[in-house]
Amino acid sequence: MTHxxxxxxxxxxxxxxxxxxxxxxxxxxxxxxxxxxxxGATTVFGLPGQHALALFDAVRRSDLRHVCLRxxxxxxxxADAYGRITGEAAPLLLSTGPGALTSLPALQEAAAASxxxxxxxxxxxxxxxxxxxxxxxxxxxxxxxxxxxxxxSVHTVRAPSQIPSAIEAAWKSxxxxxxxxxxxxxxxxxxxxxxxxxxVTGGDAFPEELPPRPELTAVAADLLxxxxxxxxxxxxxxxxxxxxxxxxxxAERLDAPVVTTPGGKGAFPWTHPLSLRSWLEDRHTxxxxxxxxxxxxxxxxxxxxxxxxxxxxxxxxxxxxEADLGKLESNHPALGIHADARLALQALLETVEERRDETAPxxxxxxxxxxxxxxxxxxxxxxxxxxAAVREALPAxxxxxxxxxxxxxxxxxxxxxxxxxxxxxxxxAGGLGYAFPAxxxxxxxxxxxxxxxxxxxxxxxxxxxxxxxxxxxxxxxxWLIVDDGGYGILREYMTQAFGETTATxxxxxxxxxxxxxxxxxxxRTSPEALAADxxxxxxxxxxxxxxxxxVLRMFAATHLG
Numbered sequence: 001m002t003h004x005x006x007x008x009x010x011x012x013x014x015x016x017x018x019x020x021x022x023x024x025x026x027x028x029x030x031x032x033x034x035x036x037x038x039x040g041a042t043t044v045f046g047l048p049g050q051h052a053l054a055l056f057d058a059v060r061r062s063d064l065r066h067v068c069l070r071x072x073x074x075x076x077x078x079a080d081a082y083g084r085i086t087g088e089a090a091p092l093l094l095s096t097g098p099g100a101l102t103s104l105p106a107l108q109e110a111a112a113a114s115x116x117x118x119x120x121x122x123x124x125x126x127x128x129x130x131x132x133x134x135x136x137x138x139x140x141x142x143x144x145x146x147x148x149x150x151x152x153s154v155h156t157v158r159a160p161s162q163i164p165s166a167i168e169a170a171w172k173s174x175x176x177x178x179x180x181x182x183x184x185x186x187x188x189x190x191x192x193x194x195x196x197x198x199x200v201t202g203g204d205a206f207p208e209e210l211p212p213r214p215e216l217t218a219v220a221a222d223l224l225x226x227x228x229x230x231x232x233x234x235x236x237x238x239x240x241x242x243x244x245x246x247x248x249x250x251a252e253r254l255d256a257p258v259v260t261t262p263g264g265k266g267a268f269p270w271t272h273p274l275s276l277r278s279w280l281e282d283r284h285t286x287x288x289x290x291x292x293x294x295x296x297x298x299x300x301x302x303x304x305x306x307x308x309x310x311x312x313x314x315x316x317x318x319x320x321x322e323a324d325l326g327k328l329e330s331n332h333p334a335l336g337i338h339a340d341a342r343l344a345l346q347a348l349l350e351t352v353e354e355r356r357d358e359t360a361p362x363x364x365x366x367x368x369x370x371x372x373x374x375x376x377x378x379x380x381x382x383x384x385x386x387x388a389a390v391r392e393a394l395p396a397x398x399x400x401x402x403x404x405x406x407x408x409x410x411x412x413x414x415x416x417x418x419x420x421x422x423x424x425x426x427x428x429a430g431g432l433g434y435a436f437p438a439x440x441x442x443x444x445x446x447x448x449x450x451x452x453x454x455x456x457x458x459x460x461x462x463x464x465x466x467x468x469x470x471x472x473x474x475x476x477x478x479w480l481i482v483d484d485g486g487y488g489i490l491r492e493y494m495t496q497a498f499g500e501t502t503a504t505x506x507x508x509x510x511x512x513x514x515x516x517x518x519x520x521x522x523x524r525t526s527p528e529a530l531a532a533d534x535x536x537x538x539x540x541x542x543x544x545x546x547x548x549x550x551v552l553r554m555f556a557a558t559h560l561g
Contacts, residue, residue: 026195028186029058031163032120034200037064038164039171041091043444045079047072049095050137051122054191056093067444067473069437070465072099076106076117077434077463078441080181081401083116084424085445087242089174089182094121096188097138100146105431107150110181112428113263114240114324116174117181119151120167126158126187144185152180160193168203175207177323177340179240210323212339217347220296220319220335225353227294229316230256231276235306236263237299237323243342244268244420247298250349255357256296257364259285261306262427264299266417273361277368279413280306283558284370288363292316297334299341301327305412305427309559321345375414375555383410383552386527390454390480391416393534398449399424399442403435405456406488406552413555433462436479440466443475450476450538457483457508467518470543478537478544481511484551492554515545522547 032055036044043065048056059066069075072094079090094100100121110117123129123143124136140146144154153173155166163186170182224230238247244267251258251274258268259276268275279285286308289295293316300306301322310331318334321344328336337344375384387410394400396418402408402425417423424442426434439453455463460481470477482488491504515522522545525533530548537544 022195022198026199027054027058028160028163028191028193028195029054029056030061031160031195031197031200032167032186032191033058033062033064035164035167035203036091037062038200038203039168039205040088043067043082044091044093045069045075045082045441046093047075047095047099049099049122051124051188052093052095052191054188055120055122055186059093065444067440067469069440069469071463072102073106073433074437074463074466076103076110076119077437078444079117080106080110080113080115081424081438081441082445083110083179084113084421085399085442087116089116089118089171090441092117092119094119095138096122096124096143097140099138100143104146104150105429107147107181109426109429109431109434111150111152113236114179115181116179118167118170118174118184119181120184120186122191123156123185123187125189129156129158129187144183147183150181151183153182155182155184157184157186157190160190160195161197163190164200164203171203171205172207177207177210177241178237209343210338210340212321212337212344212347214347216335216337217344218351220337221348221351221353223294223317223319223335224254224256224296224348225355227254227355229292230254230294230296231289231292232256232258232296232298233261233289233300233302233306234258234264234267234298235261235300237321237341238264238267239299239420241299241323241340241342242420243345246342246345246349248272250345250352253349253352253354255355255360257288257360259289261300262412262425265412265415265423266420270416270418274364276364277413279371281308281413281557281559282371282374283308284367284374286312286558288367290314294319297321298345299323302331307331311559378556380553380555382527382550384414386530386548386550386552387411387414389527389531390452390534392531393538394452395449395538398422398451398538400452400454401425401435401438401442403453403455403459404430404432404489405454405459405482406484406492406554407454407482409489409554411454432459435459436463436477437466439477439479440470440473440475443477444473447476450478452538453477453479455479455481456488457481457485457511458487458506460511461506461508464514467515467520467543467545471519474542476541476543478534478546480534480546480548482552483508483511483547483549488552489554511545511547520545524549
């Protein structure tokens with residue numbers, strides 16, 4: 001008697017021949033490369049280092065494209081963006097100790113934003129694992145311990161035969177909802193060791209699904225069907241699950257207004273009659289959401305930014321759909337549904353009853369008018385004009401990547417992303433230097449459309465070395481640098497809190513001359529000329545820099561009173 005679980009796929013004659021007679025000269029590094037290729041990887045990011053040389057030598061002899069950035073953290077940001085754009089696990093190759101540790105901020109951002117990054121790092125020789133102090137270069141007592149609090153899973157390899165299974169397990173972990181970064185470390189001597197096992201030709205690249213519990217979606221559908229004033233908060237989980245279409249169907253079936261979080265930008269059409277847009281940092285929006293008798297939160301943990309800095313006090317019932325179990329009901333009691341957003345929304349669409357509310361579009365218009373009046377009263381014309389110029393210049397299908405700079409804070413609330421998975425920022429972890437290297441990763445992922453990066457002068461100095469990478473690989477990225485002479489947002493925060501600033505004013509280079517020294521064309525612009533200059537740069541293939549000297553201001557916060 002044969003059971004389904006007894007059945008195995010039999011190798012072809014060619015596979016059997018290749019297995020019996022593997023090519024000579026292969027190492028553990030080749031097993032890494034073969035496994036990545038078998039799982040579907042085509043591109044790797046990262047910098048070589050002494051303990052990882054066998055890995056990079058194997059990449060050289062493979063068909064994988066290697067994009068070598070200048071700083072490990074920037075390589076991590078590039079891999080993060082590649083994963084966001086493609087939905088694939090982006091291999092990030094690192095070397096032991098300082099190189100590995102330099103990638104930590106990028107991996108924290110990938111974790112916060114649920115970007116699938118497969119970090120593969122070398123280690124000291126296997127005899128040095130386990131906390132012994134043998135004095136190896138780059139040695140740490142427990143390298144993986146530095147990453148366990150950041151990544152989804154850690155996989156340590158101790159023999160060449162473990163490499164394919166460890167990488168396959170990490171790959172599936174990175175791509176299982178919620179997506180995120182994972183960590184694989186392989187000792188130097190294992191990477192150098194002769195590979196006696198057959199060439200890796202296949203692997204299970206399919207992640208585990210995370211469907212909702214049907215009894216929970218049945219209750220949620222009943223609540224939403226009977227609601228008088230339903231509303232929806234759409235977070236980054238909607239974008240990552242490619243569930244924007246299902247979100248729109250559900251909102252229209254319920255006549256439920258929708259607001260998107262910074263991570264959920266583009267998940268719902270900006271000009272839709274039910275769109276509250278993204279003004280979560282506004283008391284009028286907070287009041288509107290508090291008044292909902294049933295609030296559906298999809299793919300958001302209702303964290304600091306999404307709750308108007310934790311001033312949100314809902315009075316109605318919350319239904320929360322979230323793939324990250326740690327975020328479920330972490331801030332507000334709810335009917336918590338642990339599930340992938342796409343699968344959960346599909347389940348609701350199959351069971352929810354249609355409801356009509358002719359007042360919903362009018363209530364949305366009234367809310368947006370209140371927000372517009374509040375901003376207009378603050379005389380922030382230059383800021384709004386600059387943001388409008390960026391939107392005018394950027395092609396509708398081009399992705400943009402934003403650093404932690406004042407213009408990005410405006411974009412979270414006031415920028416029409418034109419669609420899902422097109423606007424990305426470092427708001428997950430909030431580190432500087434994200435925009436430009438991330439934009440490079442996006443340009444690698446899809447070279448058919450120009451990519452925009454937006455930084456302040458402070459953040460630009462974190463990643464200016466990657467102008468060399470952009471030039472070397474001819475990547476079609478336009479970098480807008482808003483030069484206000486310092487850390488502009490920190491300048492505002494410190495002035496508001498203490499009346500004066502500390503360490504926010506910066507000596508900075510001539511960014512135009514600096515870019516040109518890398519062979520990258522650059523132009524200095526003004527708010528009036530920005531739309532034309534930025535459009536011209538985006539229309540010209542290859543890297544370019546546009547520098548805007550301007551001191552921009554933030555709109556007034558509504559959570560401080």
